[in-house]
Amino acid sequence: MPPKKPAKKLHELAPEVKAGFKIDDISKRTYIVGKQFATGGFGRIHTCTEQGKSQEMVMKIEPSTNGPLLTEVVVFNRILKKEMIDTYKKDKKIQWIGLPHLIANGYFTYNSEKMRYMIIPKYAMSLEGAREANGGKLSAKDSMVVANCIIGALEYLHDSDYAHADVKAANILLEKQGVYSTSVLVDFGLAHRTTNNVDKPDKKRAHNGTCIFTSTDAHRGNNPSFRGDVEILAYNLIMWISGTLPWLALESSPDKVFEAKQKFVAGLPGTLQNVLTSQPAAVTGCISTMFDVSMKTQYKDKVDMEKLKKVVAGAIQSASGAVPKESKTTAKTPKKVTRKAKEEVEDDVDDEPKPKKKVETKSEKTKKTVRPKTPKRIETEEDEEDEMELPTSSTNGKYKDESDEEEELIPRSTTRSARAAARSQPRPQPSIRLGVTTSTASSSRAARKIEQKYKRLSTNKSSLVPVSIADSDDDDDDAPPAVSTEPSTSSAGGTKRSSGGGGEIALKTPALVAPAIKKAKYKSGISSATKASPTELRRVPGVRNFPKGRRTMLIKEVK
Numbered sequence: 001m002p003p004k005k006p007a008k009k010l011h012e013l014a015p016e017v018k019a020g021f022k023i024d025d026i027s028k029r030t031y032i033v034g035k036q037f038a039t040g041g042f043g044r045i046h047t048c049t050e051q052g053k054s055q056e057m058v059m060k061i062e063p064s065t066n067g068p069l070l071t072e073v074v075v076f077n078r079i080l081k082k083e084m085i086d087t088y089k090k091d092k093k094i095q096w097i098g099l100p101h102l103i104a105n106g107y108f109t110y111n112s113e114k115m116r117y118m119i120i121p122k123y124a125m126s127l128e129g130a131r132e133a134n135g136g137k138l139s140a141k142d143s144m145v146v147a148n149c150i151i152g153a154l155e156y157l158h159d160s161d162y163a164h165a166d167v168k169a170a171n172i173l174l175e176k177q178g179v180y181s182t183s184v185l186v187d188f189g190l191a192h193r194t195t196n197n198v199d200k201p202d203k204k205r206a207h208n209g210t211c212i213f214t215s216t217d218a219h220r221g222n223n224p225s226f227r228g229d230v231e232i233l234a235y236n237l238i239m240w241i242s243g244t245l246p247w248l249a250l251e252s253s254p255d256k257v258f259e260a261k262q263k264f265v266a267g268l269p270g271t272l273q274n275v276l277t278s279q280p281a282a283v284t285g286c287i288s289t290m291f292d293v294s295m296k297t298q299y300k301d302k303v304d305m306e307k308l309k310k311v312v313a314g315a316i317q318s319a320s321g322a323v324p325k326e327s328k329t330t331a332k333t334p335k336k337v338t339r340k341a342k343e344e345v346e347d348d349v350d351d352e353p354k355p356k357k358k359v360e361t362k363s364e365k366t367k368k369t370v371r372p373k374t375p376k377r378i379e380t381e382e383d384e385e386d387e388m389e390l391p392t393s394s395t396n397g398k399y400k401d402e403s404d405e406e407e408e409l410i411p412r413s414t415t416r417s418a419r420a421a422a423r424s425q426p427r428p429q430p431s432i433r434l435g436v437t438t439s440t441a442s443s444s445r446a447a448r449k450i451e452q453k454y455k456r457l458s459t460n461k462s463s464l465v466p467v468s469i470a471d472s473d474d475d476d477d478d479a480p481p482a483v484s485t486e487p488s489t490s491s492a493g494g495t496k497r498s499s500g501g502g503g504e505i506a507l508k509t510p511a512l513v514a515p516a517i518k519k520a521k522y523k524s525g526i527s528s529a530t531k532a533s534p535t536e537l538r539r540v541p542g543v544r545n546f547p548k549g550r551r552t553m554l555i556k557e558v559k
C-alpha cells in the first residue's frame with residue numbers, strides 16, 4: 001500500500017484585516033481596526049477605536065457566512081444593547097452587571113469578501129489567564145467572588161429567556177486586571193433562547209458544550225436550560241478551587257464523562273466533599289446548594305437565583321475568614337447573610353487580587369492535555385430560523401446594522417399560561433432528571449424550512465466560506481478528507497498561548513445534509529451548502545476544534 005501523502009494545507013482563516021482599516025458604521029461613526037490579538041475557527045479578534053477617540057474596544061470579525069459570530073450578534077441585538085442593560089440595572093437597583101454590551105455591528109467588504117463585525121468593550125484579561133497564572137487554581141474566595149458576578153449575569157440572561165450554555169474560565173473576562181469582582185461573562189456563540197425548549201433529548205445534540213463542564217441536560221441531548229447553566233457553574237467552581245474534576249481524564253469520551261457526572265451528582269454531598277477537602281463548610285455547602293437547586297428545578301423553569309446569591313455571599317464571607325471555619329462540610333442551608341457580610345461582598349469590588357507567578361509543575365503539564373474541548377455547536381431550530389430570518393446581503397461598500405434586522409427576529413415566546421402550566425407539572429425527582437426523557441413534539445415545520453434553505457444554498461456559490469481542505473488520502477475518493485485545526489500562518493505574530501496543532505480529523509458527512517446538497521459537494525469535501533450554513537459548518541469535526549477547550553488561539557493578551 002503506497003504511503004499516505006502528507007495532508008495539504010487545510011484551512012484558511014478569514015482574510016486578515018490590516019490594522020488601520022476604516023469601517024463606516026451605519027450610525028455614521030467610523031471605526032478603525034487595530035491589532036489582532038486572538039483568532040477563532042474562521043474569525044479574528046482585534047482591538048479597535050472610534051475615529052477621533054482613544055478608548056480601545058474589541059472587534060470580532062468573521063466572514064458573513066460564518067455562524068458563531070452571527071449567533072452572538074443575534075443575542076447582542078436581542079438582549080445586550082446598552083439601554084436594555086441600563087434599564088435592567090435601574091429596575092433591579094444594581095450598579096453593575098457582569099455582561100458586555102453591544103457597541104456596534106454590521107458588515108464590511110474587504111478584498112471582495114463580505115465580513116461581519118461586532119464591537120464590544122475591551123476587558124483586561126481572561127479568568128483562564130488568571131487561573132493559569134495562579135498554578136491552575138483560584139482561591140475559594142476568588143472563585144466565589146467570580147461566581148457572584150456570573151450568577152448576576154446568568155440572572156439577566158435567564159430573565160431574558162436565554163441560557164448561556166458555556167460558562168467557563170475562558171469565557172469570563174476581568175474588567176480590571178486581577179480584580180475578580182469585575183468578572184464579565186462573554187462568548188454567546190452557544191447561547192440559546194429557551195422559549196421553545198421541549199424536554200426532548202436529541203442525540204445529535206448530545207454532549208453539546210464544553211465536555212468537562214457541560215450540564216447533564218446537554219449530555220443527554222437536551223437544549224441548554226437555566227438549571228444547566230447553574231450546574232455548569234458548579235462544575236467550574238470545583239475546577240477552579242481544586243484544580244481538577246473527577247472526569248478530567250475521561251474528556252475524550254463524552255459518554256463516560258456523562259456517566260461520571262451522573263454518579264457524582266447522585267452521590268452528593270459526599271462526592272463533593274471528597275474533591276473539596278479542607279474547604280470552608282460554607283464553600284462546599286454553597287456548591288452543594290447549586291447542584292441541589294439545579295436538580296430540583298424543572299427543565300424549563302427559572303432557577304431560584306436569590307437563594308444562590310445568598311449562599312454565594314455566605315461562602316465569600318466564610319472564605320474571607322470573616323466567619324470561623326466549621327469543622328464539617330455538610331452545611332446545606334446557607335447562613336443568613338449579615339449586613340457585615342454584605343458589605344464585605346461589596347468591598348470585593350475594590351479588592352485587588354494579586355495573581356501569583358505561575359510555576360508550572362509536571363502534573364499541570366499533564367492536565368493541559370486534558371483541558372476542555374471546544375464547544376460542539378449543534379444546530380437548533382432557533383438557530384436555523386435565525387439564519388433564515390437574518391438577511392446577510394448588503395449593498396457593496398454600505399454597511400448594514402443588524403439591529404435593523406432585529407425586528408425580523410420576533411421571539412415566539414410561550415404564553416404566560418403555558419409557562420404556568422409547565423410549572424404546575426409535578427417535579428421529577430433528581431434521579432429522574434439524569435435519565436433520558438421523551439416527548440413527541442414534532443419539528444416538521446423547522447425541517448421543511450431547513451430543507452428549503454439547503455435547496456436555496458446549494459445553488460448559491462457566492463456564499464462559500466474561505467476554507468481550503470485537502471483529502472487526507474487521495475487514493476480513496478470516498479474517504480473522509482482531513483481538516484486541519486492549524487491556524488493560518490498569516491496570523492499576526494507573537495506568543496501563542498496554545499499550540500494550535502491538532503493533526504487531521506476525519507470529516508464525516510453531516511447527517512442532515514440532503515442528497516441534493518451532497519451533489520453540490522465542493523472538491524474540498526465540504527459542500528458549499530455546508531459552508532454557507534453556520535450550523536452545518538459547526539458539525540464539521542476539526543473546523544472549530546482547537547485544543548484547550550476553545551476555538552480561539554490567543555495571540556497575546558490585550559494590554
Ligand SMILES: Nc1ncnc2c1ncn2[C@@H]1O[C@H](COP(=O)(O)OP(=O)(O)OP(=O)(O)O)[C@@H](O)[C@H]1O
Pocket residue numbers: 038039040041043045058068120121122123124125126170171173186187188189549550551552553554558
Ligand atoms: N472584549 C474582550 N476584551 C478582551 N479580550 C477579549 C474580548 N473578547 C474576547 N477576548 C479574548 O479572546 C478570547 C476568545 O473570545 P471569545 O470566547 O469571545 O471568542 P470565540 O471566538 O467565541 O472563542 P472560543 O470559541 O474559543 O470561546 C477570550 O478568551 C479573550 O481572551
